[in-house]
Amino acid sequence: MSRPYICNRCIRSVSRQQHRSLSTAQYVPPHASIPGLLTLTPSNLNSYKDTPPPSLAQTSYASQYFTSQSPQFLFSTAYFRSFPPSTAPEITFLGRSNVGKSSLLNALFNRPNSKLAYVSKRPGRTKVMNVFGIGGAKKGSEARNFIGRGGLCVVDCPGYGFASREEWGKEVVKYLQGRKQLRRAFLLVDAEHGVKSTDEHILELLREAGTPHQIILSKVDKILYPRAKKPTPEKLHDNILRLRAICEEVRTRVQPTGNRNSIVLSDILCCSSEKSVDRGRKMGLDELRWALLQAAGSESTESGKKREVDKGLLEKTVGEDGIYAWGD
Ligand SMILES: Nc1nc2c(ncn2[C@@H]2O[C@H](COP(=O)(O)OP(=O)(O)OP(=O)(O)O)[C@@H](O)[C@H]2O)c(=O)[nH]1
Ligand SMILES: [Mg+2]
Numbered sequence: 183m184s185r186p187y188i189c190n191r192c193i194r195s196v197s198r199q200q201h202r203s204l205s206t207a208q209y210v211p212p213h214a215s216i217p218g219l220l221t222l223t224p225s226n227l228n229s230y231k232d233t234p235p236p237s238l239a240q241t242s243y244a245s246q247y248f249t250s251q252s253p254q255f256l257f258s259t260a261y262f263r264s265f266p267p268s269t270a271p272e273i274t275f276l277g278r279s280n281v282g283k284s285s286l287l288n289a290l291f292n293r294p295n296s297k298l299a300y301v302s303k304r305p306g307r308t309k310v311m312n313v314f315g316i317g318g319a320k321k322g323s324e325a326r327n328f329i330g331r332g333g334l335c336v337v338d339c340p341g342y343g344f345a346s347r348e349e350w351g352k353e354v355v356k357y358l359q360g361r362k363q364l365r366r367a368f369l370l371v372d373a374e375h376g377v378k379s380t381d382e383h384i385l386e387l388l389r390e391a392g393t394p395h396q397i398i399l400s401k402v403d404k405i406l407y408p409r410a411k412k413p414t415p416e417k418l419h420d421n422i423l424r425l426r427a428i429c430e431e432v433r434t435r436v437q438p439t440g441n442r443n444s445i446v447l448s449d450i451l452c453c454s455s456e457k458s459v460d461r462g463r464k465m466g467l468d469e470l471r472w473a474l475l476q477a478a479g480s481e482s483t484e485s486g487k488k489r490e491v492d493k494g495l496l497e498k499t500v501g502e503d504g505i506y507a508w509g510d
Pocket of ligand 1: 277278279280281282283284285286300301302303304305306307308309339340341342400401402403404453454455456457
């Protein structure tokens with residue numbers, strides 16, 4: 183019986199016979215076509231189709247933005263009509279109940295212990311829309327709950343599906359259809375369970391409303407690090423390939439169906455709110471932070487410097503009185 187041979191380029195065992203039968207020039211190790219796959223980087227963790235992966239300078243800028251400023255809880259409301267006028271761009275997290283929306287929001291703001299948003303093992307924990315702001319804060323107590331220019335708001339929504347309620351959904355739908363400040367809805371899909379029919383329904387709704395949206399695969403640690411023990415490089419490689427296959431499968435399910443209004447960004451972000459990679463950084467979080475800044479128009483330049491505010495764009499989006507339109 184031929185003994186296995188560990189190729190030190192691809193760190194995978196191949197049979198000695200198979201290895202000998204190929205000359206060095208011909209031999210393409212199974213992993214060589216995917217350089218650097220054994221370390222998690224923005225480009226091999228996430229699946230970018232429409233935009234280039236952010237550079238290190240850009241993710242560092244995004245990380246700094248979300249971790250060096252204090253997030254503020256602004257308000258909770260069950261009703262779309264209670265959303266106040268605001269000049270700040272908004273981003274929302276949507277998805278089935280228990281998919282990890284509130285956990286992701288805590289991880290986004292780097293608040294794993296002093297939790298901003300309530301998290302629970304039981305589905306249906308978030309019952310109202312909870313709004314948090316960061317950046318653009320003015321000094322002084324009067325302006326405490328005010329998010330000014332350069333800041334953004336994140337809206338954590340109740341989930342749909344199991345243990346959810348119809349009335350919660352109605353108000354979220356009104357928000358998705360009517361809120362002028364909403365720049366992008368991030369739809370979370372559990373990496374283990376994939377796209378469900380309820381997700382397809384929401385995608386259809388977002389397309390019809392012309393609401394920009396993007397998919398986040400949540401809980402990717404369950405695919406990449408399924409056991410408590412760190413996987414071997416070989417296993418991690420296979421798990422990354424599995425994650426890529428999941429991304430492709432998900433992408434085919436979220437493609438627009440020829441609707442001219444559809445605004446789907448087909449880059450898929452892969453995140454974990456639980457599992458950290460190097461130096462305590464949660465998987466995919468800096469890329470998510472970057473995507474939020476891009477959606478809000480507050481991203482840095484390519485070299486990681488703060489971008490000058492585009493006054494023309496502001497005039498177009500903010501309106502004459504400097505305040506966005508109220509709700510609908
Ligand atoms: N393994 C793993 N578990 C996670 C992750 N994110 C969240 N969870 C767990 O999933 C469960 C649900 O998390 P939540 O953040 O409350 O989910 P949600 O989407 O806000 O749920 P609702 O508010 O009920 O709609 C909790 O037990 C979390 O600890 C993750 O990235 N990886
Ligand atoms: Mg929640």
